Amino acid sequence: MNESCKETRELLPELALGILGGEERARAFDHLTRCADCSSELAALSRAADGLLILAPQDEPPAGFEDRVLARLRRERPKHRARRLMTFAAAAALIAIVAGGAVWVGTSQDRRFGSYYQRILAIQHGTELAAAQLETTDHLAGGEAFTYQGRPSWLFVVVTAPVGDGVYDIVGTVHGTAVRLGAIRIAHGRGDWGGTTSTEMKSVDEIRVVARTGQLVLHGVVHHN
Amino acid sequence: MWSVSDEALLAGLASGESDAAVAFIRRFQRRVYGLAMTILNDSAAAEDVAQETLARAWRHAGAYDPRRGPVATWLLTIARNLAIDALRLRRADPVDPTALASLQRISAEAGPEERAVVGDDAHRLHEALRALPEDQRRALVLAAFYGQTAREIGESENIPLGTAKTRIRAAMIKLRGSLQMEDDEREL
Ligand SMILES: [Zn+2]
Numbered sequence: 452m453n454e455s456c457k458e459t460r461e462l463l464p465e466l467a468l469g470i471l472g473g474e475e476r477a478r479a480f481d482h483l484t485r486c487a488d489c490s491s492e493l494a495a496l497s498r499a500a501d502g503l504l505i506l507a508p509q510d511e512p513p514a515g516f517e518d519r520v521l522a523r524l525r526r527e528r529p530k531h532r533a534r535r536l537m538t539f540a541a542a543a544a545l546i547a548i549v550a551g552g553a554v555w556v557g558t559s560q561d562r563r564f565g566s567y568y569q570r571i572l573a574i575q576h577g578t579e580l581a582a583a584q585l586e587t588t589d590h591l592a593g594g595e596a597f598t599y600q601g602r603p604s605w606l607f608v609v610v611t612a613p614v615g616d617g618v619y620d621i622v623g624t625v626h627g628t629a630v631r632l633g634a635i636r637i638a639h640g641r642g643d644w645g646g647t648t649s650t651e652m653k654s655v656d657e658i659r660v661v662a663r664t665g666q667l668v669l670h671g672v673v674h675h676n
Numbered sequence: 677m678w679s680v681s682d683e684a685l686l687a688g689l690a691s692g693e694s695d696a697a698v699a700f701i702r703r704f705q706r707r708v709y710g711l712a713m714t715i716l717n718d719s720a721a722a723e724d725v726a727q728e729t730l731a732r733a734w735r736h737a738g739a740y741d742p743r744r745g746p747v748a749t750w751l752l753t754i755a756r757n758l759a760i761d762a763l764r765l766r767r768a769d770p771v772d773p774t775a776l777a778s779l780q781r782i783s784a785e786a787g788p789e790e791r792a793v794v795g796d797d798a799h800r801l802h803e804a805l806r807a808l809p810e811d812q813r814r815a816l817v818l819a820a821f822y823g824q825t826a827r828e829i830g831e832s833e834n835i836p837l838g839t840a841k842t843r844i845r846a847a848m849i850k851l852r853g854s855l856q857m858e859d860d861e862r863e864l
Contacts, residue, residue, distance in 0.1 A: 461845070464844055464845045464847075464848035464849070465819070465825075465826060465841070465844060465845075467848065468819045468820055468844070468848070469757070469823065470819050470823060470824065470825045470826065471825075472825065495852050495855065495856070496848055496852050498745060498797070498852075498855060499801060499848060499851040499852045499854075499855055500820055500848065500851075501745060501749050501752070501753050502745070502749060502797040502798060502801050502855070503801055503805070503816075503817075503820045503821075503851070504711060504749065504752035504753065504755075504756055504820070504821070505707070505748055505749060505752060505797075505798045506798060506801065506802055506805065507707075507710055507711040507714045507752070507821065508710050508714060509706040509707050509709075509710040510706060510709050510710035510713045510714075510722075511706060511709070512705050512706070512709040512722075512723060512726060513719055513723055516705060516709070516723060516726070516727075517698070517701050517702065517705065519723075519727065520701050520705075520726075520727050520730050520731070521697060521698065521701070523727060523731055524697055524730075524731060524734050527731060527734065527735065589753065589754070589757045590750060590753050590754065591732065591736060591754065592735075592736040
């Protein structure tokens with residue numbers, strides 16, 4: 452364990468509890484993108500911090516709670532369902548564009564295709580394709596990333612998360628080392644970026660979206676087949 | 677429906693089955709609302725948080741990753757974050773005297789009978805929490821449940837920042853150690 456690790460370990464308990472702010476937080480994340488040991492220490496501490504919540508006393512919600520939640524879910528349902536209506540043809544067309552090496556910039560409609568896209572690509576290309584669900588640091592879904600190992604290799608990232616407008620770095624972790632893969636512009640909580648890369652995509656095991664301040668915004672483990 | 681696993685129920689939720697939604701709400705509402713009440717101590721605000729938590733679970737059920745931990749924990753982290761946001765909006769000074777009263781309930785109520793429902797982690801963490809010195813336990817709960825920073829804990833406890841950080845760190849290391857022990861036993 453080097454000096455940088457020692458310094459980071461001091462910060463990890465507060466980071467796991469979600470109470471570390473600003474510069475210290477950025478410094479910790481900077482180290483974590485490069486250090487697998489400290490990352491697994493953070494995972495262990497987070498398990499303890501999050502696990503505590505289940506010890507809170509249970510309480511009966513006010514009368515009618517269940518109906519009010521159901522009514523709310525019903526209102527939100529159409530949006531939820533739209534995701535399932537994507538056609539095979541639309542996804543295949545999308546793949547043709549990206550696999551052809553072009554930089555693809557999708558419309559908002561196209562962004563809903565994520566999980567189907569992944570499934571179909573997985574069938575077509577077997578082991579070369581991998582996907583990552585991106586989530587925010589408070590564990591909410593925030594987008595998807597797809598990596599393709601081939602000639603050329605490419606990466607495609609879609610973000611739908613309530614983060615500030617601006618340009619963010621896309622960083623991949625290759626054997627514990629952070630590699631900058633591209634940059635994504637996020638506006639009104641949405642953004643996408645796709646491009647070819649010389650980085651070996653099959654070695655990328657995590658994708659992170661990082662603000663220019665160094666603050667981690669989204670991250671996801673890449674599931675290689 | 678009641679006997680299906682939390683994970684299967686969530687998968688049902690992701691597929692948009694309305695029976696799954698009802699069962700899901702019934703299974704988790706007391707935990708989610710209870711946590712929100714503990715943090716906010718206001719039933720209208722706690723209901724808002726609980727509703728939003730369940731709605732987010734509904735929207736994002738497909739993103740749940742079982743390797744990250746149990747469904748209940750995932751839901752409760754969402755509820756905690758929303759409740760802390762609400763708390764910060766409501767008060768300029770987030771130090772709440774009712775927090776301290778609630779802490780005592782947290783360490784007193786969850787008994788071993790809960791073990792079957794919430795898994796071994798909860799049991800271990802509860803034991804470890806109870807074994808902590810009072811000052812460390814208070815610092816930890818203020819951080820974990822109420823989102824107070826080391827600086828805020830230092831101010832409310834009237835101790836230097838360094839001492840607050842030391843208490844939080846010592847408590848977290850003991851809690852983490854209690855889970856490690858469990859893993860080691862399992863391997864033997
Ligand atoms: Zn390290």
